[in-house]
Amino acid sequence: MNALFQLSAPWWHFILRAVVVYALVLVLMRLSGKRAVGQFTPFDLVLLILIGNAVQNGINGGDNSLTGAAIMASTLMVLNYAMAMLISRNHRAERMIEGAPVVLAREGKVFPRVLRRELVSEEDFKEALRMNNIEDVSSVHLALLETNGHITVMAKSRD
Template sequence: MNELFQLSAPWWVFVLRSTAIYVLVMALVRVSGKRAVGQFTPFDLVLLILIGNAVQNGINGGDNSLTGAAIMAVTLIVLNYVVALLTSRYRRFERMVEGEPVVLARDGKLFPQVLRRELVSNEDFAEALRVNGVEQVEEVGLAMLETNGHITVLAKRKD
């Protein structure tokens, strides 16, 4: 029964490992692009499961104790809270973590190079137009790829 709670390393090693993996995974998610995060598909679910499995040993270092699991879970929750707190208080940190919205189209002109760079397909863009009640690109006042991966479309004003 005692082995359930016996750590295989000092507690701070679990905190350090959890922090390092958290930063790594957050950086990888950030590099993967807004659209990849905003559109959660079955493939993304598989990727998420595999990433969780891949980093598991990096976090726990082979320790299977309940105490180690509790330390790692608390560390990850605290890190997530700290990141949320910092992004809510510091605009520069928010931009670093979440990025900035990107203009995809303005005044009826589509920017295809931006669509490609941001990994937005023409079909996804067309769907965003339809969802927002815009039939053609020429009717777009502004189309933005938001930091959460969603596309916001504002129609041109009719004077």
């Protein structure tokens, strides 16, 4: 019974491992682009599961104790809360961590290079138009790829 709670390393190793792996995964997710985060495909889900499996040993260092699990889970929760607090209070940190919206189209003109760079397919863009009841791109005032991966489309005013 004691083995369930016995740590295989000092407690601070678990905190350090959780912080490093959290930062690594955060950077990798940020580098993967907005669409990868905002619009999960089956491939993205598989990738997320595999990343979780790949970093598991990096966090726990082979420790299977309940105490280690509690330390790591608590550390990850505190990191997540601290990150949310930082982002809500610091505009520069928010921009660095979450990015900024990207203009995909303006005044009826689509920017194909931007679509490719942001990994937005033409079909995804057309779907966003349909979801906003816009039949033709010429009716678009502004289309933005938001930081959460969703596409916001604003129609031209009908004067």
